Amino acid sequence: MNNNSTARKQDQDQEEPLYDPRGLQYVEPSQTSLQCSVCCEYFTEPVSAPCGHTFCLGCITQALEVSPGCPLCRTKINPNALYDVIALSRICDELMVYCPHKSLGCDHVCQRVQIGQHLKDDCIYIGTLCRVEECRKKLLKKDLSEHMESCPYKRVDCLMCNTKVQKSQLQEHHKTCPAESVTCPHCETTRTRLRHMEHIQECPKQIVPCTLSEFGCPWTGPRFDLTATHIPQCPYEAIRGFLEQNKQRVESLEQENKHLRTIFHDLRPQVQLLRDQIGSLSESIQLMTGPGSFGDSMHGFVDTNQYQYHSQQGAPSRAHGAILGYDSNGAENELHGLERSGSGLGTVGDTHELLISENERIRSEIETLTAGLASLELKQNMAIMTESMRMQEEVQSLRAVCHGLRMQMHYLLLERQNPHGPSPPTGGGGGGGVSNSGNNGPGIKTHGPGTSSGGRPLSTSGPPRPRFSDGLGRQDTKL
Amino acid sequence: MALPKRIIKETERLLADPAPGISAIPHEDNLRYFDVIIEGPNQSPFEGGVFKLELFLPEDYPMAPPKVRFMTKIYHPNIDKLGRICLDILKDKWSPALQIRTVLLSIQALLSSPNPDDPLANDVAQHWKENENNAIQTAQEWTRKYATA
Ligand SMILES: [Zn+2]
Numbered sequence: 001m002n003n004n005s006t007a008r009k010q011d012q013d014q015e016e017p018l019y020d021p022r023g024l025q026y027v028e029p030s031q032t033s034l035q036c037s038v039c040c041e042y043f044t045e046p047v048s049a050p051c052g053h054t055f056c057l058g059c060i061t062q063a064l065e066v067s068p069g070c071p072l073c074r075t076k077i078n079p080n081a082l083y084d085v086i087a088l089s090r091i092c093d094e095l096m097v098y099c100p101h102k103s104l105g106c107d108h109v110c111q112r113v114q115i116g117q118h119l120k121d122d123c124i125y126i127g128t129l130c131r132v133e134e135c136r137k138k139l140l141k142k143d144l145s146e147h148m149e150s151c152p153y154k155r156v157d158c159l160m161c162n163t164k165v166q167k168s169q170l171q172e173h174h175k176t177c178p179a180e181s182v183t184c185p186h187c188e189t190t191r192t193r194l195r196h197m198e199h200i201q202e203c204p205k206q207i208v209p210c211t212l213s214e215f216g217c218p219w220t221g222p223r224f225d226l227t228a229t230h231i232p233q234c235p236y237e238a239i240r241g242f243l244e245q246n247k248q249r250v251e252s253l254e255q256e257n258k259h260l261r262t263i264f265h266d267l268r269p270q271v272q273l274l275r276d277q278i279g280s281l282s283e284s285i286q287l288m289t290g291p292g293s294f295g296d297s298m299h300g301f302v303d304t305n306q307y308q309y310h311s312q313q314g315a316p317s318r319a320h321g322a323i324l325g326y327d328s329n330g331a332e333n334e335l336h337g338l339e340r341s342g343s344g345l346g347t348v349g350d351t352h353e354l355l356i357s358e359n360e361r362i363r364s365e366i367e368t369l370t371a372g373l374a375s376l377e378l379k380q381n382m383a384i385m386t387e388s389m390r391m392q393e394e395v396q397s398l399r400a401v402c403h404g405l406r407m408q409m410h411y412l413l414l415e416r417q418n419p420h421g422p423s424p425p426t427g428g429g430g431g432g433g434v435s436n437s438g439n440n441g442p443g444i445k446t447h448g449p450g451t452s453s454g455g456r457p458l459s460t461s462g463p464p465r466p467r468f469s470d471g472l473g474r475q476d477t478k479l
Numbered sequence: 480m481a482l483p484k485r486i487i488k489e490t491e492r493l494l495a496d497p498a499p500g501i502s503a504i505p506h507e508d509n510l511r512y513f514d515v516i517i518e519g520p521n522q523s524p525f526e527g528g529v530f531k532l533e534l535f536l537p538e539d540y541p542m543a544p545p546k547v548r549f550m551t552k553i554y555h556p557n558i559d560k561l562g563r564i565c566l567d568i569l570k571d572k573w574s575p576a577l578q579i580r581t582v583l584l585s586i587q588a589l590l591s592s593p594n595p596d597d598p599l600a601n602d603v604a605q606h607w608k609e610n611e612n613n614a615i616q617t618a619q620e621w622t623r624k625y626a627t628a
Pocket residue numbers: 036037038039040041043044055056059
């Protein structure tokens with residue numbers, strides 16, 4: 001777009017200022033009577049002032065802007081009083097002038113009035129631009145046709161394939177032209193490039209490797225020899241079925257290997273997490289039960305568990321060590337090392353075996369890991385359960401003690417309030433407390449309602465009681 | 480800006496057909512700047528003297544007058560110590576129909592007929608009015624002293 005518009009503008013520029021009328025060279029330059037006394041040139045659009053003096057319209061207009069008098073006689077001139085001098089104008093227009101491109105070589109001479117026409121239509125020394133959009137080279141009109149012959153941007157027909165090609169790129173085009181004839185470097189027959197592309201796929205003389213070269217056949221030779229003589233006696237051809245099967249298996253094993261490795265990677269953080277959890281759990285249990293009791297046994301339990309878990313494994317010692325210490329880098333290195341050695345091995349069998357054993361190993365590792373995880377989880381659950389049972393029992397007995405104490409408190413309070421009242425059923429209260437705790441034994445849930453029902457027979461007694469029971473209720477929820 | 484054709488024409492004529500006693504040569508690097516030499520006219524106090532002037536054509540020449548200045552010291556009522564010339568056509572009486580040649584001829588004429596009534600150098604004009612002979616003598620002395628090549 002931009003280029004186009006500038007190009008168009010250049011075109012205009014080139015046509016607009018065809019020449020400077022004040023710069024014309026006259027054949028007879030010194031007829032001073034026909035010259036303006038301001039510009040010292042032959043008149044251009046001569047006008048006369050009332051004083052009788054004549055100037056170019058442009059010259060006198062400019063002069064009057066500076067000073068209002070006639071440049072020759074100083075009479076004041078009103079610009080509106082100037083009038084054209086048609087006869088003089090015609091005389092001046094008929095003066096003979098040289099073409100402005102005389103210095104470039106145009107020796108055209110014509111009347112001044114015709115010079116515009118000459119420049120527009122005839123002058124071949126005028127500047128112009130190459131017509132080809134990509135080129136737009138500046139040159140003289142006379143050189144245009146010559147340039148068009150050789151313009152590097154001009155499009156020419158490729159005589160072979162009949163497409164249009166930039167002249168400068170023709171040479172390059174011939175290297176890829178589909179119609180260009182090409183000689184096969186192998187069999188030295190000639191055909192078009194297009195056909196050659198097909199031919200080279202089946203040229204009987206092209207040197208090709210054995211079709212089983214990927215399995216290790218070192219044979220190379222001309223294509224016609226391959227099927228005719230080599231394939232029938234190629235040792236690899238005989239076990240082709242086996243080789244291909246093997247290849248497939250190796251591929252699927254490689255894939256499985258990859259898959260297992262990702263699983264292994266995924267499991268590692270889980271194991272670590274569980275380990276941490278067990279560690280913190282045993283710590284908290286130790287804290288809860290105090291030193292020496294359950295915590296130690298739990299530790300011991302975890303330790304033995306770990307020990308067993310490790311000794312269970314029949315996996316290779318290196319892998320074992322890696323898992324034992326969670327030496328992830330080691331395990332990874334090992335895997336990579338195996339992979340590398342696998343690809344480095346020359347024969348299929350070795351790779352294959354290695355892959356299988358590697359595979360098996362990883363699988364068994366993962367299996368043991370999963371089993372270990374499961375048993376760890378189970379043991380953890382059991383430990384928690386036993387511990388919580390024990391705790392529950394403890395809580396229960398504490399609660400029973402508490403209840404007994406409360407009953408005693410009750411009794412004491414009541415006694416204090418009416419020292420002469422009927423003696424409270426001490427045994428009954430104590431029995432109620434005991435039976436209550438006995439009822440509550442199986443579950444903490446029923447404990448709350450049990451208390452309130454236990455308190456009901458005393459509800460008729462004094463005002464302090466509700467506060468008291470409130471306090472107890474709160475204590476209960478705390479437990 | 481390209482040199483107007485008129486200046487080229489005037490220069491060509493000044494070089495090809497110089498006015499008697501006057502030479503004006505443009506600088507090679509600035510064709511609007513001229514080194515001018517005017518010989519002191521016969522029968523004038525400046526006879527025998529060779530006076531150097533500089534002339535410059537401003538951008539709007541010929542709509543504006545050229546700027547001219549004496550470089551040689553001269554004892555003249557219409558020329559001051561700095562060489563500035565009191566001449567109407569170089570100021571308000573300028574016309575685009577005038578040319579370098581006519582300007583230089585006018586200056587030459589001013590040397591022949593000093594005009595102490597329209598002075599630029601007041602002390603010289605005073606001297607000229609009070610004792611013309613004595614003033615002319617001084618002018619002749621200055622011419623000998625400063626304007627002999
Ligand atoms: Zn004019």
